[in-house]
Amino acid sequence: MSAVVVIGAGVVGACCALALLEDGHRVTMIEPDLPGGPQAASYGNGAWLSTASVVPMSLPGLWKNVPRYLLDPDGPLVIRPWALPRLAPWLLRFVAAGHRIERVEATARALHALLDHAPSHHAALSQAAGVADLVVQAGLTYTYPSRAAFEAEALAWRLRRDQGVRWCELDRDELQAHTPGLSRSYEFGIEVSAGGHCRDPGAYVAALVALAQARGARRVSAKADGLIIESGRLRAIRTTSGEVEAEIAIISAGIDSGVLARAAGSRIPLESERGYHVVLPAPGLSMRTPLMPSDGKMAVTMTRAGLRISGQVELASRSADANWRRADVLLRHAQRMFPGLPVPSSSENTARWLGHRPSTPDGLPVLGPADGCAQVFCAFGHGHVGLASAPASAGLIADLIAGRPSRIDPAPYRAGRFSEGSLPPMRPSN
Ligand SMILES: Cc1cc2nc3c(=O)[nH]c(=O)nc-3n(C[C@H](O)[C@H](O)[C@H](O)COP(=O)(O)OP(=O)(O)OC[C@H]3O[C@@H](n4cnc5c(N)ncnc54)[C@H](O)[C@@H]3O)c2cc1C
Known part of the structure; x- marks a missing residue:
């Protein structure tokens, strides 16, 4: 068994640490901040554990909408124009990933x-960690102003059906019974009962x-800033608190992973799809499941802290x-969804957050050995x-390290895929 260092303790790093401990490895986690703190995408996401999120963002014909994304400041996807030159190579790959239906x-x-x-x-993980109440398996619901609006998303639902996702339809009265207080302008809904969500x-x-630490993982409070590779073999991780010896390293530092991967020979086009959330502490609502309105493309989820409305894709530089x-766009949309929602008297009554989805242009994570x-x-x-898929990703990483066959074919996630295509190699993005 090996000395494995996991760099970054977001949901992906935490799940990797647990899977590797299970295999008997000696695990060290390097994380400069509080695990699960607001610096991490894992903190403020929509909290959906969705089996139906198989539809990539890039679909055929998407390029036609790019002018709107540049011009409509209130749309669910915006590109800050001055970021365009730097983002162009990533965007090209993003559009190419959705160009052909087979892909x-x-x-x-x-x-x-x-x-x-x-x-x-x-x-299972939440139970083992003593926080079983945080994971709820009650389903997820998509709401539409009309059946026609649902039918306009036929491709997305065909892709879901092909992957075995099952759902039931709800009419307006059923939606009203499902979520009292929902605007009657939603006439049609889809409930995916296999979905779940996390309350915090x-x-x-x-x-x-904490569970990984209780099972023997060591935690180093530091930032990893380099890999020490000698004669092609990893020897240690360089951190802000000195070197940490490592036989194997896992790079799971979210949006900051690119620079470390580059040190191991992999140039991955990784950009931040910036997203926001707003939390209303006392919304006075009872919801059977979280909701996603088709006209707002945001996750509306009851969490321990209140009603979390999260979403928006903003392509801009990471540091902008x-x-x-x-966030105001999200709040206004929620007020249209729930006409009785109390309007916060000031921004002090709402928590707001900006986070960074660590995104590749082809919509798939990078899972596997680095190229160099x-x-x-x-x-x-x-x-x-990432929240939903972290346990399966960690299982695949553990299988690859163990050299055993995996339930999941690793090929689509390999690091080298970005240097194999016909598009020019990426410039470093961070
Ligand atoms: C608005 C929004 C809504 C979302 N909704 C959902 C959803 O409903 N469902 C879902 O499944 N996913 C959702 N996501 C995506 C999901 O949150 C991310 O994919 C996931 O959290 C990524 O996890 P991670 O562990 O890779 O990264 P992070 O959670 O960002 O964690 C990375 C960790 O690495 C640490 N780190 C960074 N640099 C270093 C370094 N050099 N050395 C050591 N440590 C370092 C950071 O401090 C951080 O703790 C959403 C994201 C956003 C922004």
């Missing part, structure tokens, strides 16, 4: 492999890290200031589905 179908299959058992995996993703990740208007060093494994780039 989109392959992406949906690869996402399904990671998401299929997500709610039950998280239920940050606390959940903290509990997973937060644009809290994006066989002892360094990539486990990042989970984009929109």
